[in-house]
Amino acid sequence: MTDTHSGNQTPTESKSSDDRDPLFARIPRRDFMKAGAAAGAMGAFAGCTSLLDDDDLASASDVDATVPPGEHDDYYAFLSGGHSGEIRVYGVPSMRQIMRIPVFNKESARGYGHDDRTSEMLENAGGYTWGDTHHPRLSQTNNDYDGRFAYVNDKANGRMARIDLKYFETDAIVDIPNTQGVHGACARLPDTDLIFGVGEFRVPMPNDGRDLDDPSAYTSVLSAIDPETMDVVWQVLVDGNMDNGDGGKDGRWFFSTGYNSEEAVTESEMSSSETDYVKAFDTPAIEEVVDAGEYEEVNGVPVVDGRKDSSLNDGSDPIVHYLDVPKSPHGVSVTPDGEYAIASGKLDPTATIIDIERLAEVDDSNDAIVGQPRLGMGPLHTAYDGRGHAYTTLFVDSQVVKWDIEAAIEAEMGSEDPVIEKIDVHYNPGHLIAAESYTADPQGDWLICLNKLSKDRFLPVGPVYPENDQLIYIGDDDEGMKLVKDTPAYAEPHDASMVKADKLDPASIYDPDDYEEEFISAQDTDIIREDGRVHVKMHSVRNQFGFHDVTVQEGDEVTFTVTNVEETPDMLHSLAIPQYDINIKLAPQETREVTFTADEPGVYWMYCAFFCSALHLEMRSRLLVEPAE
Amino acid sequence: MTDTHSGNQTPTESKSSDDRDPLFARIPRRDFMKAGAAAGAMGAFAGCTSLLDDDDLASASDVDATVPPGEHDDYYAFLSGGHSGEIRVYGVPSMRQIMRIPVFNKESARGYGHDDRTSEMLENAGGYTWGDTHHPRLSQTNNDYDGRFAYVNDKANGRMARIDLKYFETDAIVDIPNTQGVHGACARLPDTDLIFGVGEFRVPMPNDGRDLDDPSAYTSVLSAIDPETMDVVWQVLVDGNMDNGDGGKDGRWFFSTGYNSEEAVTESEMSSSETDYVKAFDTPAIEEVVDAGEYEEVNGVPVVDGRKDSSLNDGSDPIVHYLDVPKSPHGVSVTPDGEYAIASGKLDPTATIIDIERLAEVDDSNDAIVGQPRLGMGPLHTAYDGRGHAYTTLFVDSQVVKWDIEAAIEAEMGSEDPVIEKIDVHYNPGHLIAAESYTADPQGDWLICLNKLSKDRFLPVGPVYPENDQLIYIGDDDEGMKLVKDTPAYAEPHDASMVKADKLDPASIYDPDDYEEEFISAQDTDIIREDGRVHVKMHSVRNQFGFHDVTVQEGDEVTFTVTNVEETPDMLHSLAIPQYDINIKLAPQETREVTFTADEPGVYWMYCAFFCSALHLEMRSRLLVEPAE
Structure with a gap:
């Protein structure tokens, strides 16, 4: 029998589609007027106002953010990937995405969550298949980036992860x-x-x-x-x-x-x-x-x-x-x-x-509040240029407002006078990040504004829109902020950290001392069998694996320990096994293990999924699973 | 007892790291010399030769590939994602990645493999968690792109997937x-x-x-x-x-x-x-x-x-x-x-x-071979500009060679005379794609070369290097090919299709007639309970779900059917449930279902993972799981 009732559930009140953002009903009417944003206030999507006009936007091309072929960017930016569960590494000012780092998500091209070590790490951290990364922060020493680690949260499942910046990979997660x-x-x-x-x-x-x-x-x-x-x-x-x-x-x-x-x-x-x-x-x-x-x-x-x-x-x-x-x-x-x-x-x-400083001295903590400038509608986050200016995103106004910190302290509470300039962004910004803003010494040149909506800014790609991470030049106080680039972003970057390129020193190949798996050289290549367990130890190198073929029995528990013995950077291999759902990546000098039960008899062509040489396609070996009977 | 033996396994011969690419041992020595690539032939990594000199590369900036903020690209490029299992959508000439489309991989930000419909699709197609996409091809009518579908293979598991270009999402997979x-x-x-x-x-x-x-x-x-x-x-x-x-x-x-x-x-x-x-x-x-x-x-x-x-x-x-x-x-x-x-x-x-045409006429099929130009070392793939030229990647030489098709037919077999020009690429190209090269009417302006190695071209990001998808301008036969942009790519694009933007017409919101799930309006919001099964039907809209709270019993099998009733494009919501490993995305007018067993008592804050409005953080409801006893 079907029993339809609400029981102790609390249904929400029905809303019309014209009444979706209760924010506006709760902000005093005078604030809409004062912000001069009557149009912008009609809804989270409506148009924006700005102290800049169209001519100013047209001059964006004054700022050269071109990084020619073969030249390097000045900064790394680490952007969170929101509920994709990952971290992304961009170059700035090109805004090219150089790398993804899977964190709370399984990802096969890096073999993350596919080899034994990372699978166990994810399993021990709750066994979830996704997470919601928001705030990537890089480790500092003496209030400056030291290039050692990045940390990021999982909003969904209450976790924290660490990314080792030697290898640009997640090395620890705590639930x-x-x-x-x-x-x-x-x-x-x-x-x-x-x-x-x-x-x-x-x-x-x-x-x-x-x-x-x-x-x-x-x-x-x-x-x-x-x-x-x-x-x-x-x-x-x-x-x-x-x-x-x-x-x-x-x-x-x-x-x-x-x-x-x-x-x-x-x-x-x-x-x-x-x-x-x-x-x-x-x-x-x-x-x-x-x-x-x-x-x-x-x-x-x-x-x-x-x-x-x-x-x-x-x-x-x-x-x-x-x-x-x-x-x-x-x-x-x-x-x-x-x-x-x-x-x-x-x-x-x-x-x-x-x-x-005042907070430690006053009896009433509220007496430590020394300024309260009026910035605009929906202020969310603030970044710094190191020249005494603050840059705050205005979610509702779809703007970034630049203001003077000391002027805001000297002004009356609620004054708009400390505002220097506003620039339209597209649209509805959440976080923003200026170069090294979280350190004691921001660089004051580039700012990335992470806009939640892109609406009309890119070629249409169906109902799932990209976000828009906009690059803004803030290096010239006389000329003002300049919008330089629109960058589409897969859902859903929340926050970022930006660090000068020379403060990081990543490894180009692995140091076998940094992991627990046994390094398997060509001489170590071997197969060990014991009581229904098969341990295959093999190396890989252009253009072959350590064995042309490996025979196991149906039902065997099989562990492959595989080393990429290459010493040349950028020369990756992988071990992919069709229909056994296996792909482990092997960077130079890296060893990974994968364990599975050989439960389906047949011939399975183990192959390398990284295009490693002209004979890459020929780099494959047979896994032969003999029927049990 | 441990029994160490090779049994019927065939170990491969051991190689030194200086002897890794047997390709070179098998190509007649004269070919090395003729290609003038003695340096390049020392290994897959070694330097490249080119008919261009450094001055030519410096002139790359002659070609304007800038897409200013707010302007759209001219082309969509669909790149495969290799063993990431996905497809990526780029804009050309900006080379910005506008969207990812998960195909054989589960991906949480799009909820792909996380709701019931897509989970069942992946399960019915073998239940694998990854795939190896190589060749994305778009549907054509009368040898021209019709904007309906893209198709892509899974090399690993022998599958084929279809992507619906109305919604830019995978809608079918066959094992x-x-x-x-x-x-x-x-x-x-x-x-x-x-x-x-x-x-x-x-x-x-x-x-x-x-x-x-x-x-x-x-x-x-x-x-x-x-x-x-x-x-x-x-x-x-x-x-x-x-x-x-x-x-x-x-x-x-x-x-x-x-x-x-x-x-x-x-x-x-x-x-x-x-x-x-x-x-x-x-x-x-x-x-x-x-x-x-x-x-x-x-x-x-x-x-x-x-x-x-x-x-x-x-x-x-x-x-x-x-x-x-x-x-x-x-x-x-x-x-x-x-x-x-x-x-x-x-x-x-x-x-x-x-x-x-000749193939259908000759008795010996080999008599249909009418030309065989000598291009260089490691020719892999060929694209067309519609002006009678072919562009072939040379994997070993790290070049693209432009040649004349009719001249190659007229020339002797093995002649280099049909070669017009070579350009260095960086490094070791696999596929290349010219605009609409797979149709009867290529556009002849842009070419993307998918290089497998990037080596020194980008900021270092650890032992997993990006690939390098280079944009080359081929629109001026007098000036020659121009290298315009380096674009880092996450592993591992294999092939691409490039289509003029106006040939696609994606939807910006869903049509409920296109899916089977029941559309849940605010009026339909309801909870149905029957024999340990709970069916929660609720809508979502800025800034709330249909219920403030939903109470179930430990052990209940719970299905949520959730509709995003928004009619505004780009206004997405999701239903994320912490610790229950659930995140389903809901684009405007989209309905998705997710089923799970409520096996852990407690309070779980269901929230929206798409930053939808100023009160986005407050868009959350409680799932209350009552203990069984």
């Missing part, structure tokens, strides 16, 4: 307990001695079926992760939720924003309050609390109570400062000089400037 | 029986009324454990597929193997090359013969044989015997013509006027020109 929806992926600076996972979704702790429909019992935590061991070393319980974050430059502070101080469970309730929190975590103070044993251990992690009414927040030196910031603030980033943390209002047209 | 290693993916023209899968790996038929180590009993087949139903309608058994192919323009002929007429199983034996075959399939004659019932049905498919000694090949009108072509010929393509099929020698420095 963070006691949290869901880890949004930010940020570090404690100057030396990246902690990685922070910023908890977005409030859930029961532990989330095992208790307190199911009691949101007052839900919690959110900040998770601190050791960047070397990738262990979660402590967590801090907070009021409200969190989304983005950034570390101060001095080893003490970590800042996060949150949009749900209401602790609500519906969209309208989440955005009902006129202010939400920026939270400032006094991390040495938290470490003292952990060292003193003042925590509850949950799922193996010390959890410190950092909620507003916690005894640890009593007095003038709370472990977590709660600052009241309008309204559902989204991005927060620390200025290159380490003096200010700037949070964007999202549902309020202002950004809020927090004086970090 | 082809009786074959392994399907290499080519080509059509019978002028109207793409058959798709051909070209069998590369010879295996027993059926491949069920019989004839395991008896290569003389192995077979290879050409498979003909109905482009509408994607059923395999017939196969032709051949001698030797096949790799690439191309159809004639007149509905009769299909040509394929092969490198293993020796029917050998080791690399050295496969390349021992001085000639191999180009096979010309007389397809109407084959269809007559099928209609007459002169076939053996194997695994449900009519298999026609097209081997040399078949009675069907007796007399002057064989169903398959075997032409002797030097040496392990690789690419074959038909000239735009339909007069010639041109095959590249790979291990021989020539290309072979076959006169198609």
Whole structure:
């Protein structure tokens, strides 16, 4: 019998398609007018306004961003891939995508999730087949990029991954307990001695079926992760939720924003309050609390109570400062000089400037708020050029606004005077990143604006549109910002880091000491059989594998350990086995293993899937699986 | 007890790293000298020679390939993704990657392989998690692109996929029986009324454990597929193997090359013969044989015997013509006027020109060979400009050679005189594609050369190097070829098709009549419960799902049917469920379903992974899984 009912479900109210963005209903009417964006305010898609006119856009070609054939880019940009689960490496200013790095997704061309080592890593990190990468941040030493690692979060499944920049590959993933929806992926600076996972979704702790429909019992935590061991070393319980974050430059502070101080469970309730929190975590103070044993251990992690009414927040030196910031603030980033943390209002047209030194001195944390310029509609994220300017994305206005930080501190709260310039972007920008903006010394030349919608900017490719990552030149304060390139992006880059090319020093071939698998030279090529297990050890080299043929019995558990013995960079091989769903990639001097059960008798032509030489097609060997009977 | 032995395995001979490319040992010494490529011949990596000097390369910037912000490209290029399993859509001349289309790989940002429909499609096509796409070909009507479909092979698992160009998504995959290693993916023209899968790996038929180590009993087949139903309608058994192919323009002929007429199983034996075959399939004659019932049905498919000694090949009108072509010929393509099929020698420095009209007239098929120009080392593939020129990649020389087709017919066999010009490419090119080269009317302006190695051309990104897809301008016969852009490519584009932008007309939103799932409007939002099964029907729209919360019991089998009711293009939503490994994408007016077992109690925040509006983060609802007890 079919029983149709809503039971304890809560259906949402029906909306017409003309009434889809409740944002506008909640922003005071005067703000629409003041922003001069009446047209832009009609919907998230509507037209944009700008201080530039068409002539200015036409002059974009003044800026030379051409990288001729054979020449190299000046910067690496690491863009997250959103719910594709990967990271992408671009060259700037060409905006060419040089490489993809699979992180939370299986990917066969790199054999990621297809060999035993990476399969086990993904399995041990929850066994999920996708993730949602948002914030790729590169390791720093003394507030400058050191070229060692990148870190990125999985918003979907509450994980954090590390990418080894020697090999440009994911080498560790931690499944963070006691949290869901880890949004930010940020570090404690100057030396990246902690990685922070910023908890977005409030859930029961532990989330095992208790307190199911009691949101007052839900919690959110900040998770601190050791960047070397990738262990979660402590967590801090907070009021409200969190989304983005950034570390101060001095080893003490970590800042996060949150949009749900209401602790609500519906969209309208989440955005009902006129202010939400920026939270400032006094991390040495938290470490003292952990060292003193003042925590509850949950799922193996010390959890410190950092909620507003916690005894640890009593007095003038709370472990977590709660600052009241309008309204559902989204991005927060620390200025290159380490003096200010700037949070964007999202549902309020202002950004809020927090004086970090002052934060440690005042009794009321809100007294550390020293500026609040009015920027435009939907301010989300802010980047820096190192010359005292801030660049903030305006999601609703589809603009980037350039403004003067010190002028904003001197001006009245809510003043538009600190605004220097606005430029149209296409369309609805989320994050933006300026060259080395997250360090103490931004380069101040290139800025990439990550626009969520592209609408009419590219050839149509069906209902799944690309995003548009636009390159903007910010190197000339007199001439102003120049839009230089549109770059289509596969869903869905959220954030990026941009680093000068000479700060990275990737390896071109593998060092066998860096992995556990046994290096198999031509002399080591061998087959070992024992009790229904077959271990094939073989090398590969232009244009052959170590065996012309390998015979196993139906039902055997077979492990191939394969080394690419080439010493020439760029000379990759792979071991692909048709119908056994196997493809492992083998860069020069790399060894990988793959294990499977030979459950289908027949002839299977193992081949190399990397076009390695003129006799590449002939580089193949037979796997012969003999029938059991 | 461990038993170490080689048994019946055949180990390959050990090679030093200085002796990796046996190609060079087998090409007569005079060919090295004649090509003037003594340096280039030292190895697949060594330097290149060219008729151009550095000044010519510097003049590349003469050609304007800039596509300013907001302007559109002139062409779509569809590049295969090799063992990434996907197809990529580029704009030309910008060389920007506008979109990826997952084909044989699961991909979460598009929800491909993550919703019920696409998961079932992949499961029914063998259940593999990867594939090896090589040859994307677009459907034609009257020898011109009609914008309806693209087809692409899976070399690894012997499959063929169709991509619907209305939605730029894979809509059908057939797992082809009786074959392994399907290499080519080509059509019978002028109207793409058959798709051909070209069998590369010879295996027993059926491949069920019989004839395991008896290569003389192995077979290879050409498979003909109905482009509408994607059923395999017939196969032709051949001698030797096949790799690439191309159809004639007149509905009769299909040509394929092969490198293993020796029917050998080791690399050295496969390349021992001085000639191999180009096979010309007389397809109407084959269809007559099928209609007459002169076939053996194997695994449900009519298999026609097209081997040399078949009675069907007796007399002057064989169903398959075997032409002797030097040496392990690789690419074959038909000239735009339909007069010639041109095959590249790979291990021989020539290309072979076959006169198609003559083929039907001569008693000895070899008499249809009317030209054999000497082009350079490692000729692989040939494209056309519609002005009588051919452009052939030289893998070993790392060059593209432009030559005159009629001059090559008039010249002596083996003459270099038809060569007009060579240009260096970087490095080791495989396929190349000129604008609309596969149609009767190539555009003759842009050519993309798909180079397998990039070596020093881009910022280093670790041991996995990108490939280099170079854009070359071929529109000015007086000025010569101009190298315009280097484009890094993720592994591993093999081939491409390039089509004028106005020949495609993709949809910007879905038509619910095009899919089977039930469209769920706000009014249809409902939950149906029956015997441990829960069917949640809900719409999604900025900024919410149809339910604020959905409660199920631990162990329930849950199906979500979700519609994105937006009518605005580019306004995508998704349904992501943390820790349940679910993310389905929902373009405007699209409905998708996903089914899973709710086996872990707790609170799970279902959210939208496409950044849809200023209140995107707040677009989330709770899945509440109540504990069983």
